[in-house]
Amino acid sequence: MESESVPTVELIRAQLRRMRLAAKYSQEEFGRLMHYSASMVSAVELGQRPIDLPFLRRADTVLDTGGLFVALWELARRDREPVWFQPWLDAERSAAQLRGYQPTLVPGLLQTEAYARAVLRTDGALTDERVEQRVANRLDRQAILTRDDPPEFFAVLDERAVRRTGEGYDALMAEQLAHLVECAERPHISIHVIPTDVVFHIGQSGPFILARSAEGGWVGHLETQLGGFLVDSEEGLAALLSRWDGVRNEALSRRQSLDLIKEMMKQWT
Template sequence: MTGGRMTAAAFLVAELRRARMRRGWSQEELAKAINYSPSLVSAVELGQQPPAAKYLELVDEALDSGGLFGRMLAELVSLDKAQVWLRGWRAILDQARALRWFDPLHVPGLFQTEAYARAVFEAGGILEPDEVERRLTDRMESQRVLYGDRPPQVVAVLDEAPLRRRVGGRKVMCDQAAHLARIATEHPRVRLHVVRSSAEEHPALNGPFILATLRDGAELAFLGGQIGGQELDRREDLSRLQQVWEVTLGAALPPEESIELLREVAESWS
C-alpha cells in the first residue's frame, strides 16, 4: 500500500494468491506444478520476493490464466514507484549469483579494508561515532559473502581516480591497493578492471551502480546514493545500465594490466 492505495505490485501478489486458491491448490501443489520450491511460492505471495517473468509464465500456464500475470508484471508493476518486494542491499548481496559493479567514487564496499572503510565513514565528521561503528560492522560483515559456500561471481570496474585520492593516510591507501591486487589475483570468483584516469569521458561516470543476477533468475540494479540506495528492475532501466556497463568495461584495462596498475598504485603510496 502507498498513500492509502494498493500498488500494482501488491495487487499482483494478491491476485496470484486468489488464483491459486480458486483452483483449490495449496502452495505446495502450485510449486509442484511449476517446478519451483514451496518456500519460493510462499515468499512471492507474502511480497518478500519478486516473481521473475519466467515464474509468472509458468503460473499463467499452470492456472490457465491466459498470460494475465505476465502482462500485469510487464505493463503495470513496472510503473510502481514503491514495489512491495524491494529487497534491500544486504538481501540482494546474499541472494546474488553474479554482480557487475562500477564505482567512480570509492573502492567498492565488498573490497574495502577496514581502515579504508572507517576513513570513508569518518570523513567530514558528519556521522556520529556510534553510526560509524554500525556502518563499519555492516560493511565488514557484508564481505563474508565472498567467502561463503556459494560466493557470487563478481566483476568490478574501478576508476583510477579514487585509488589516487588519499583516504585515511598513505598506509591506508597502500594497504587498500595491495588488498585489491591480492583479491584480483587469488579469489577465483572475482575479476577486477581499472579505468585509467587518462581515459575519455564515459557514461558510467554519472554515478555508481550494481547489476545483480539473483539465484532465482531475477535481474535488478542497485544505485548508490547519499541517502540510502535505489533498487531498479524495470526492463528499460536494466537495459540502459547494461549498455552503460558494456561501454565502461570496454574502456577498462584487462585483468592482468589492472592488477599491475593496482600494484603500481600500492607502491606509490608506500
C-alpha cells in the first residue's frame, strides 16, 4: 500500500491538474508526453492511483516546474515519518558520506521490502496500514543510494545479523543476502561484517549512524526503544566517531565480508 500524507499529496494532485490545464494539455496529450496512459493520468489526479516519484519526476520535466513536484513529494514523505526522525532524514538526504553500525539487523538503507516488513511487524502496536506505510517510507529513503550523486555508505554489522533466520524465513533471508551482495558490489557501498569470534567490542552497546555533509560537518543519530535523537554536540560526535573506528577495526575487509555473505546465502537457497 502506498503511504501518503493526505494534505500534501492532495496539494500535489491539485497542482498537477492545475498546471496541466494551464499548459493546455488534455489528459491524453499529457499522458503521451509523460509516457503514461490517459487513464493513468486521470486516476492519479482523482486519487484513484497512488502517486510515485518516477511519475512526478516526469511531470516536472514535461511541465518545466523546476522540480516543484519532487520537492512537494519530499515534504509528503517527510510528513509520514515520526517527528523525532525527521531531523535525521534531512541530514541523511544531504550527506556526502554515511557510516552506520548495526549489531542485530540489516541496516534499514539495505533492507529488502520483505525483510523490512518482517522487522516492522514485530511491533504489535502498529496496524497493518502503519506497517505498510513504514515499509514504503523505508524503501523511499533508499533512493539516496541510487541517485546520480549517491553518498558513500560504509555499513558495519555483526555476523549474527546476517545469520538470523527461523522457520519459514529461509526465502526471506536468501533474498536479503542476495540484495546485500548486490549492494556491496556497487562502488560507493562498503559492507563489513564483524565475525562471531569477536566476542566483545565497543559497538555492542547499540546501533548508531553518522552522516558527513559535503562541507565536512558530522551529525549522528541514535535510536532507542522509545524513538531516537540527533547527536550534534562536539563531545557526542567525538564519542561516536571513536566507536566507529572501534567497530570498523574489528570487521572483516570488504572482500572478506562479501565472501562470507555469499557463503551464508548457500544455507538458505
